[in-house]
Amino acid sequence: xxxxxxSELNKQGVNVSVIDKLSQRIKQKGVxxxxxxxxxxxxxxxxxxxxxxxxxxxxxxxxxxxxxxISGIIAFGVLFTILIAGIDLSVGxxxxxxxxxxxKLLVLGLPIWLAVAGAMGLGIAIGLFNAFxxxxxxxxAFIVTLAGLQAYRGGALLASDGMSVSGLPxxxxxxxxxxxxxxxxxxxxMVIIGLxxxxxxxxxxxxxxLIAMGSNQESARRVGINISKMTFLAYTLSAALAALAxxxxxxxxxxxxxxxxxxxxxxxxxxxxxxxxxxxxxxGSITGTFIGALLFVTIANGANLLGVxxxxxxxxxxxxxxxxxxxxxVQKRRKSGV
Amino acid sequence: xxxxTPILASATLAMSLVATSxxxxxxxxxxxxxxxxxxxEYWQTVFLGARAAAKDAGxxxxxxxxxxxxxxxxxxxxxxxxxxxxxxxxxLAPTATDPLSGTVEAATAAGIPVILIDSxxxxxxxxxxxxxxxxxGGQKGAEALAQCIKDKTGKAEGKVAYLTSLAGVESxxxxxxxxxxxxxxxxxxxxVDNRIGNNDMAQGLTNTxxxxxxxxxxxxxxxxxxxxxxxAGAALDERGGNKPCLIAFDADEQEVNLLKDNIIDGLIVQDxxxxxxxxxxxxxxxxxxxxxxxxIDTGVMVVTxxxxxxxxxxxxxxxxxxxxxxxxxx
Amino acid sequence: xxxxxxxKNLRKSFGPVDVLRGVNLTLHKxxxxxxxxxxxxxxxxxxxxxxxxxxxxxxxxxxxxxxVDFASPKEGREAGIETVYQDLALADELSVxxxxxxxxxxxxxxxxxxxxxxxxxxxxxxxxxINRIESHIPPKAPNVAGLSGGQRQAVAIARALYWKAKVxxxxxxxxxxxxMERDNVVKLSKLLASEGVGVIYVGHNLVExxxxxxxxxxxxxxxxxxxxxxxxxxQEELIKYMTGFSETKVA
Numbered sequence: 044x045x046x047x048x049x050s051e052l053n054k055q056g057v058n059v060s061v062i063d064k065l066s067q068r069i070k071q072k073g074v075x076x077x078x079x080x081x082x083x084x085x086x087x088x089x090x091x092x093x094x095x096x097x098x099x100x101x102x103x104x105x106x107x108x109x110x111x112x113i114s115g116i117i118a119f120g121v122l123f124t125i126l127i128a129g130i131d132l133s134v135g136x137x138x139x140x141x142x143x144x145x146x147k148l149l150v151l152g153l154p155i156w157l158a159v160a161g162a163m164g165l166g167i168a169i170g171l172f173n174a175f176x177x178x179x180x181x182x183x184a185f186i187v188t189l190a191g192l193q194a195y196r197g198g199a200l201l202a203s204d205g206m207s208v209s210g211l212p213x214x215x216x217x218x219x220x221x222x223x224x225x226x227x228x229x230x231x232x233m234v235i236i237g238l239x240x241x242x243x244x245x246x247x248x249x250x251x252x253l254i255a256m257g258s259n260q261e262s263a264r265r266v267g268i269n270i271s272k273m274t275f276l277a278y279t280l281s282a283a284l285a286a287l288a289x290x291x292x293x294x295x296x297x298x299x300x301x302x303x304x305x306x307x308x309x310x311x312x313x314x315x316x317x318x319x320x321x322x323x324x325x326x327g328s329i330t331g332t333f334i335g336a337l338l339f340v341t342i343a344n345g346a347n348l349l350g351v352x353x354x355x356x357x358x359x360x361x362x363x364x365x366x367x368x369x370x371x372x373v374q375k376r377r378k379s380g381v
Numbered sequence: 382x383x384x385x386t387p388i389l390a391s392a393t394l395a396m397s398l399v400a401t402s403x404x405x406x407x408x409x410x411x412x413x414x415x416x417x418x419x420x421x422e423y424w425q426t427v428f429l430g431a432r433a434a435a436k437d438a439g440x441x442x443x444x445x446x447x448x449x450x451x452x453x454x455x456x457x458x459x460x461x462x463x464x465x466x467x468x469x470x471x472x473l474a475p476t477a478t479d480p481l482s483g484t485v486e487a488a489t490a491a492g493i494p495v496i497l498i499d500s501x502x503x504x505x506x507x508x509x510x511x512x513x514x515x516x517x518g519g520q521k522g523a524e525a526l527a528q529c530i531k532d533k534t535g536k537a538e539g540k541v542a543y544l545t546s547l548a549g550v551e552s553x554x555x556x557x558x559x560x561x562x563x564x565x566x567x568x569x570x571x572x573v574d575n576r577i578g579n580n581d582m583a584q585g586l587t588n589t590x591x592x593x594x595x596x597x598x599x600x601x602x603x604x605x606x607x608x609x610x611x612x613a614g615a616a617l618d619e620r621g622g623n624k625p626c627l628i629a630f631d632a633d634e635q636e637v638n639l640l641k642d643n644i645i646d647g648l649i650v651q652d653x654x655x656x657x658x659x660x661x662x663x664x665x666x667x668x669x670x671x672x673x674x675x676x677i678d679t680g681v682m683v684v685t686x687x688x689x690x691x692x693x694x695x696x697x698x699x700x701x702x703x704x705x706x707x708x709x710x711x
Numbered sequence: 712x713x714x715x716x717x718x719k720n721l722r723k724s725f726g727p728v729d730v731l732r733g734v735n736l737t738l739h740k741x742x743x744x745x746x747x748x749x750x751x752x753x754x755x756x757x758x759x760x761x762x763x764x765x766x767x768x769x770x771x772x773x774x775x776x777x778x779v780d781f782a783s784p785k786e787g788r789e790a791g792i793e794t795v796y797q798d799l800a801l802a803d804e805l806s807v808x809x810x811x812x813x814x815x816x817x818x819x820x821x822x823x824x825x826x827x828x829x830x831x832x833x834x835x836x837x838x839x840x841i842n843r844i845e846s847h848i849p850p851k852a853p854n855v856a857g858l859s860g861g862q863r864q865a866v867a868i869a870r871a872l873y874w875k876a877k878v879x880x881x882x883x884x885x886x887x888x889x890x891m892e893r894d895n896v897v898k899l900s901k902l903l904a905s906e907g908v909g910v911i912y913v914g915h916n917l918v919e920x921x922x923x924x925x926x927x928x929x930x931x932x933x934x935x936x937x938x939x940x941x942x943x944x945x946q947e948e949l950i951k952y953m954t955g956f957s958e959t960k961v962a
Binding site: 242246247248251252254255257258259261262263265266267268325326 | 784785788800801802803804805809813814815816818821825826827828
Binding site for chain 2: 095097100102103106110113196197200204205206207209210216219220292295296297298300301302303304305343344347348349350353354
């Protein structure tokens with residue numbers, strides 16, 4: 044009724060009624076975190092393109108693309124564990140371990156495809172082990188992957204004697220530095236992986252079952268969804284993508300370091316959550332996660348281009364995470380009807 | 382290096398006499414070598430030197446350290462456990478200035494001489510302190526950067542930036558301060574930017590690219606450790622085109638590769654091998670009651686693409702090739 | 712009316728506690744059979760046996776004339792026994808249609824190659840279904856988290872209806888609902904029965920029970936002690952049986 048009255052009373056009735064409807068919708072359902080983050084990122088890009096003449100230069104946009112690729116790939120994997128109401132804290136360490144292993148294998152003289160396959164195989168094995176410990180042994184995901192955070196980092200240090208592994212073939216480094224149609228190959232890699240995962244998540248039974256499981260594991264079990272399969276899928280995907288990101292990082296840096304990808308698990312979780320994923324499970328998207336990763340990369344890039352004090356940059360990223368987790372909590376409360 | 386070699390040589394000479402005369406007990410000596418982190422090439426090189434000294438001096442060493450340089454509590458715990466075991470002497474690279482003071486005093490009070498290497502503590506209750514003068518290293522970095530710019534452009538002028546690996550670490554802060562003060566000698570050069578990389582190579586890479594986006598006419602970069610050096614090197618390699626001068630601290634294997642590829646134009650090389658070697662010798666000597674010089678500078682050198690093949694650098698760039706003559710040093 | 716489900720001498724002990732002590736009960740096609748009883752009388756245990764959650768120590772369950780012995784609720788569901796639990800068991804983050812079709816999604820091939828969920832079909836079927844049960848659920852709501860308790864109950868019942876369940880067990884379906892929404896659930900239960908489904912309705916509210924049920928079975932101390940047509944009984948009589956003060960039960 045109020046919509047109708049307002050539009051009748053106002054000369055610009057149509058506009059007002061649209062705004063009115065929108066504000067009603069917001070009152071009823073709240074602003075989805077995704078919308079908020081997309082707007083914030085867009086706003087940041089607009090502001091930065093005015094604030095710095097270098098922001099929208101070709102070189103800088105390519106830098107942002109390369110940078111968001113590796114953190115995006117890790118975040119996509121972590122998103123799948125968050126979707127089933129789990130978590131994967133071990134991705135940074137898995138990336139470092141896979142990176143050191145691929146570098147070691149290359150230095151031993153293995154062909155590139157074999158070295159990459161070996162490191163990827165290790166990542167998959169780690170994911171299967173994580174899922175086994177979580178699902179079969181019943182240890183909480185937080186504990187399993189926190190232990191993994193330590194253990195796989197230790198593995199990376201052991202495999203490398205604590206030193207960086209250099210002397211990699213140029214052809215291996217060439218991949219991460221290459222471009223196709225003017226877009227970095229790293230970015231293509233992320234886009235292709237993202238499209239496939241987006242398709243799986245939104246169009247297939249597997250994606251729907253992951254969301255159902257994270258939303259209400261008991262009801263998913265009752266309708267006959269294979270909870271075990273979904274758990275193994277999510278953790279294996281997470282570790283495999285972390286391994287891939289670790290390999291790509293080595294390709295970009297031309298050196299394998301056991302201390303690489305430190306704290307990347309936090310960035311990945313932050314990207315997924317900022318992109319609308321709920322740490323309580325059942326909610327999240329690939330597009331949102333990409334936007335989340337892009338937002339953090341943009342903040343860091345913008346701060347560098349504007350010469351913002353690095354300490355303030357950390358504070359800004361921290362405040363952003365706090366705000367988004369707060370919104371997530373509000374949503375959870377709304378969901379439980381309080 | 383000049384002021385260091387004779388002092389160390391004389392100390393070594395004096396000590397080897399002592400060691401020979403007391404060889405029966407020396408064989409049972411036990412010296413823990415506690416580094417900042419067992420996980421970096423730099424500290425592994427310290428261990429290499431320590432092992433060589435252990436063989437030469439006939440002492441048993443134990444290689445200890447936390448996994449990460451930031452883990453101060455872990456190093457304090459290692460120190461406390463070590464003191465309980467009453468070793469002959471302790472070689473310690475303290476991760477933090479003040480937090481480690483208490484354990485160093487406790488060791489000294491328990492009659493265990495402490496030989497500090499690399500970094501200082503906030504007490505003078507130690508037997509000897511062998512270190513690189515990081516401030517001087519930073520100054521040499523500034524000089525090398527200015528020289529490189531001059532070689533490339535014909536004049537020491539333009540904009541430069543520096544990459545800090547971690548904030549609030551004494552040795553890095555000294556390097557940065559030395560670099561900034563060293564740059565004052567070149568009024569044509571302006572330091573326009575500084576980024577902190579959280580000791581993450583990928584962030585060092587990103588920061589370098591962003592610095593160059595922001596300052597397209599940048600002529601020089603200084604990286605204050607190996608991780609930032611390799612990150613910056615990867616960035617310049619990836620970006621291609623006209624590259625600014627890059628001077629980096631340390632001599633990690635990949636840094637040396639980048640130096641050979643002319644991506645890094647100069648390395649500020651410390652002598653971690655000598656710190657480990659001399660640290661253990663001093664520890665053995667102190668265990669026999671020898672008086673040690675309070676402070677020793679193990680020196681820094683500048684290695685460039687044009688001089689890295691000189692034999693005097695071989696052992697510094699690759700510690701496995703290190704050979705010490707009868708008078709130690711090169 | 713034919714015998715849809717027949718339970719004979721069903722016994723179950725949990726350790727030393729005899730929870731079911733020889734339950735006999737028959738459910739006809741197209742009727743609402745209410746099961747009432749005090750807490751601990753064995754109602755929940757009984758329906759969990761029917762659904763396949765528990766396994767009896769002794770006794771038989773016969774569905775459509777043949778003995779059944781479910782190893783899991785999934786098997787029970789496949790045989791046509793659908794349970795709508797108190798906690799509703801919907802996936803909050805999925806839409807109405809996705810919940811109704813969860814685990815049994817219609818598939819279409821994308822480019823004749825990749826099996827994808829046919830969301831268009833789900834939406835159409837859901838709209839039909841909602842019209843059929845005359846409910847006011849928004850079929851396009853992105854998820855069921857925002858629905859009221861009654862609407863969620865309706866989704867769960869619609870799911871049972873769509874999948875042509877033979878037996879639908881409603882476990883205290885109105886316990887968490889506002890008074891206004893209870894009538895709707897009663898209406899839906901009758902609708903299910905009119906479609907030929909055998910409905911087992913577990914509840915506490917006797918006014919509601921007498922309204923919804925064709926017959927009422929009273930449980931007391933692990934046995935069905937009284938079965939009656941609802942028009943032949945009163946609240947007072949049911950309470951007597953529920954509390955063990957009936958003339959037959961005085962022993």
